[in-house]
Amino acid sequence: MCGIMGYLGPEEVSGVVIGGLECLEYRGYDSAGIAVSDGRKIAISKCVGSVANLKAQMAEHPLSGRLGIGHTRWATHGGVTRENAHPHADPQGRVVLIHNGIIENFYELREELKGQGVHFSSETDTEVAVCLMATLYDGDPLAAIRKACARLRGAFAFVILFADVPDHFYCVRKGPPLVLAAPSDEAFCASDVTALLPYTNRILFMEDEEIAELSAGSIALYDFDGAPKDVRLSTVEWDASMTSKGIYPHFMLKEIEEQGSVLRRTLAGRVDGGVDLSAEFPFSDGDARRYRRVHLVACGTSYYASMVAGRLMDQFTGLDVRVETSSEYRYGHMICDAETVAVFISQSGETADTLAAARRARAGGARCLAVTNVVNSSLAREVGAVLELRAGPEIGVAATKTFMGQLAALSLLALWIGKRRGRLDRSDELRLTEELVRLPLKIESLVLQGNAIRDVAEHYMKVAGFLFIGRGLSCAIGMEGALKLKEISYIHAEAHAAGEMKHGPIAMLDVNLPVVAVVPRDLFYEKTLSNLQEARARNAPIVAIATEGDGEISRFASDCIFVPATEDELTPFLTIVPLQLFAYHLASLMGREIDRPRNLAKSVTVE
Numbered sequence: 001m002c003g004i005m006g007y008l009g010p011e012e013v014s015g016v017v018i019g020g021l022e023c024l025e026y027r028g029y030d031s032a033g034i035a036v037s038d039g040r041k042i043a044i045s046k047c048v049g050s051v052a053n054l055k056a057q058m059a060e061h062p063l064s065g066r067l068g069i070g071h072t073r074w075a076t077h078g079g080v081t082r083e084n085a086h087p088h089a090d091p092q093g094r095v096v097l098i099h100n101g102i103i104e105n106f107y108e109l110r111e112e113l114k115g116q117g118v119h120f121s122s123e124t125d126t127e128v129a130v131c132l133m134a135t136l137y138d139g140d141p142l143a144a145i146r147k148a149c150a151r152l153r154g155a156f157a158f159v160i161l162f163a164d165v166p167d168h169f170y171c172v173r174k175g176p177p178l179v180l181a182a183p184s185d186e187a188f189c190a191s192d193v194t195a196l197l198p199y200t201n202r203i204l205f206m207e208d209e210e211i212a213e214l215s216a217g218s219i220a221l222y223d224f225d226g227a228p229k230d231v232r233l234s235t236v237e238w239d240a241s242m243t244s245k246g247i248y249p250h251f252m253l254k255e256i257e258e259q260g261s262v263l264r265r266t267l268a269g270r271v272d273g274g275v276d277l278s279a280e281f282p283f284s285d286g287d288a289r290r291y292r293r294v295h296l297v298a299c300g301t302s303y304y305a306s307m308v309a310g311r312l313m314d315q316f317t318g319l320d321v322r323v324e325t326s327s328e329y330r331y332g333h334m335i336c337d338a339e340t341v342a343v344f345i346s347q348s349g350e351t352a353d354t355l356a357a358a359r360r361a362r363a364g365g366a367r368c369l370a371v372t373n374v375v376n377s378s379l380a381r382e383v384g385a386v387l388e389l390r391a392g393p394e395i396g397v398a399a400t401k402t403f404m405g406q407l408a409a410l411s412l413l414a415l416w417i418g419k420r421r422g423r424l425d426r427s428d429e430l431r432l433t434e435e436l437v438r439l440p441l442k443i444e445s446l447v448l449q450g451n452a453i454r455d456v457a458e459h460y461m462k463v464a465g466f467l468f469i470g471r472g473l474s475c476a477i478g479m480e481g482a483l484k485l486k487e488i489s490y491i492h493a494e495a496h497a498a499g500e501m502k503h504g505p506i507a508m509l510d511v512n513l514p515v516v517a518v519v520p521r522d523l524f525y526e527k528t529l530s531n532l533q534e535a536r537a538r539n540a541p542i543v544a545i546a547t548e549g550d551g552e553i554s555r556f557a558s559d560c561i562f563v564p565a566t567e568d569e570l571t572p573f574l575t576i577v578p579l580q581l582f583a584y585h586l587a588s589l590m591g592r593e594i595d596r597p598r599n600l601a602k603s604v605t606v607e
């Protein structure tokens with residue numbers, strides 16, 4: 001949450017920083033701001049709303065310099081106002097700072113500083129941090145930062161400018177991510193690597209409790225006690241072209257349409273006459289037999305991918321399977337020990353709840369694995385073993401192609417654990433892996449139905465809500481479909497196991513509440529049809545996601561969207577695509593900000 005960008009170098013800073021903020025805007029868009037040093041003093045420009053507003057403001061009142069920092073905010077402490085927008089400065093303007101995270105003891109520090117005569121002009125926890133640093137500053141920036149950090153509780157990534165040190169800037173990480181780079185005579189920092197890709201792919205991923213001092217072409221790294229640390233640069237395989245929208249009106253549509261190739265990449269080298277994840281997740285036969293439990297832990301869309309995987313794990317591994325949201329797992333009491341395989345699923349690898357859950361599992365001695373799209377993320381480093389999604393950077397706030405990558409990676413994991421435990425029949429292994437490699441073409445045929453799905457969406461532009469239903473794997477897909485719709489259209493949508501409808505949700509049904517049914521031709525088909533009869537009897541319009549060749553479904557549904565036939569266990573790979581497109585087109589017809597839905601941020605780095 002919150003986008004951060006910093007630059008020092010020969011270029012005019014405002015262009016570089018604003019370009020970076022545009023790239024990071026998916027992290028927050030309540031307000032935007034920039035601070036620029038002209039070598040003597042630091043000037044600040046900030047405004048409510050998007051980076052476009054800041055850009056317009058800067059066009060009228062430009063700030064010029066070679067050192068600067070910028071921020072897009074996802075509000076926590078204090079409303080969405082210009083005063084609360086970052087950067088923040090102490091009253092004398094000696095120290096200027098941007099922040100991602102939450103300072104938990106800000107209130108007591110604020111009272112203490114007020115007692116010393118400090119005047120605050122915002123409601124933020126961030127202003128407390130900058131004023132604290134200013135009171136501790138006596139000409140040694142690193143000492144002031146260290147002393148301030150020792151007093152702050154909570155999670156923070158800071159980028160800090162000192163007005164009398166115009167050739168350096170400082171970064172601190174305790175929790176939320178920060179990445180750094182210092183190619184030739186420049187220095188950069190950002191909250192996400194995508195903002196740095198136009199300049200370099202040699203990146204330093206800051207660890208927790210590190211302070212960095214950046215100057216032109218150089219990074220010095222320290223721990224919170226001031227001891228120097230090695231500067232560890234990694235080469236990132238992504239490039240800047242992967243973060244462009246190309247011909248698409250929205251990243252979300254581009255990312256939905258990429259899903260066939262994402263699936264090919266996720267499967268590459270892991271499926272060949274069966275499944276083989278030994279390079280990423282090796283274990284001995286003894287270990288495989290010793291495991292008793294598997295925990296799948298994630299948030300949001302990643303959680304729904306885990307629900308699908310949980311069912312496959314039930315079917316193929318013989319382990320006791322728990323699927324849990326990270327925020328609940330962290331405080332739960334389930335056994336999590338050396339006989340537990342704990343899998344943490346996170347697109348970004350930066351979700352605070354999932355990181356906290358992983359720490360709990362590690363402390364219990366579980367065998368941990370991160371399933372993530374970002375191999376250098378905090379989660380990947382925390383857990384060690386990583387199964388990479390290989391989806392490429394996902395910019396749309398609503399996750400789509402990474403869900404596809406998660407379905408693939410987790411299905412392979414279920415098969416792999418089952419195989420190593422001797423619980424997976426060879427015939428099932430071949431049946432499923434051979435179909436997996438056929439799925440990309442089927443997905444590509446599905447995205448061609450975009451216009452037809454748009455026509456269906458048009459029928460529902462005026463409705464106030466939707467009920468999504470499905471059984472088995474399709475229940476999780478209904479939940480993910482409802483989440484997509486809520487996130488980008490803001491229309492109420494709730495999802496239930498189809499069999500649960502009669503236990504309550506059916507009370508809501510009438511002609512004004514459409515039911516979206518995920519009803520592929522699988523084991524549950526007939527049971528779900530009975531539920532659709534019940535919905536129809538209450539005059540609810542029905543949108544069915546069904547299998548090609550199903551002649552019966554149109555008797556029940558007002559609108560049908562067909563997906564190609566596949567193996568029962570793999571229907572989620574296909575049924576999710578029309579639901580993503582349905583949400584996309586409905587939101588687009590309603591004129592919503594699809595890639596930047598209100599109140600959301602791509603990477604949720606606060607608990």
Ligand code: M6R
Pocket residue numbers: 299300301302303345346347348349350351354397398399400487600601602603604
């Ligand atoms: O990066 P993660 O996969 O850990 O993120 C988890 C959720 O915050 C995320 O899936 C969220 O629900 C998305 N906005 C879904 O579209």
